[in-house]
Amino acid sequence: MNEIEKMYSNTGIKLKYSGWLDMGDLDTQMTHIQCDTKEEWDECVFMSRSSYSSDDENYDKPKMEYPTFTAEKQIELIKILAKGEVKINNEDGEYEFSIFDTISDFSSFEESLADLTNRMWQDLTEEERKQIKEILE
Numbered sequence: 058m059n060e061i062e063k064m065y066s067n068t069g070i071k072l073k074y075s076g077w078l079d080m081g082d083l084d085t086q087m088t089h090i091q092c093d094t095k096e097e098w099d100e101c102v103f104m105s106r107s108s109y110s111s112d113d114e115n116y117d118k119p120k121m122e123y124p125t126f127t128a129e130k131q132i133e134l135i136k137i138l139a140k141g142e143v144k145i146n147n148e149d150g151e152y153e154f155s156i157f158d159t160i161s162d163f164s165s166f167e168e169s170l171a172d173l174t175n176r177m178w179q180d181l182t183e184e185e186r187k188q189i190k191e192i193l194e
Contacts, residue, residue, distance in 0.1 A: 060163070060171035065123040067178050068190040074098035074119035078105035085110045091124060124194060126167055133192045134170060137185055138177060 058066070073091040078101060080088045085106075092098040098119050107116040163169040174189065181189070 060168045060175060061126050062123060064171040064174050065193060067175060068186070068193055070123060070190065070193055072121040072123060075122040076116065076119045077111075078102060078116065079107045079110040080105055081110075089125075091122070092119075095119075126171070126193070130192050131167065131170055134174060134189060137188055137192075138174065 071093070073093060074095055074097070075089065075091045076098075077087045078090050080086050080090075080101075087110075090098070090101050092101060102117045163172060178186070
């Protein structure tokens with residue numbers, strides 16, 4: 058389990074039924090779809106044109122994935138965690154992200170931020186945890 062998955066798990070966010078489906082009317086518009094239930098996923102598959110436009114024979118079989126850890130979510134997360142000084146270094150392709158004395162060092166910014174969140178999780182208030190969960194959903 059990587060740090061991003063661990064962060065989603067800490068917040069109690071469940072895996073979603075996910076995949077790429079063609080949601081276009083007449084033209085191909087592959088869209089990444091995530092659903093909370095298998096029934097919702099099956100409905101999206103039924104409404105899609107994927108059976109005509111997809112080369113993937115298994116287009117109707119979802120992958121179980123967490124919601125995408127977007128740049129917008131990362132910025133909002135930093136706002137919550139950064140009650141004090143924030144330091145971000147990128148030397149030799151390694152990201153070092155620190156808030157106060159907590160330092161995270163990973164090769165990707167996303168992993169580093171998720172690791173920092175995981176290590177600070179126990180020290181966060183219930184309100185901060187709730188805000189983080191809402192951001193990640």
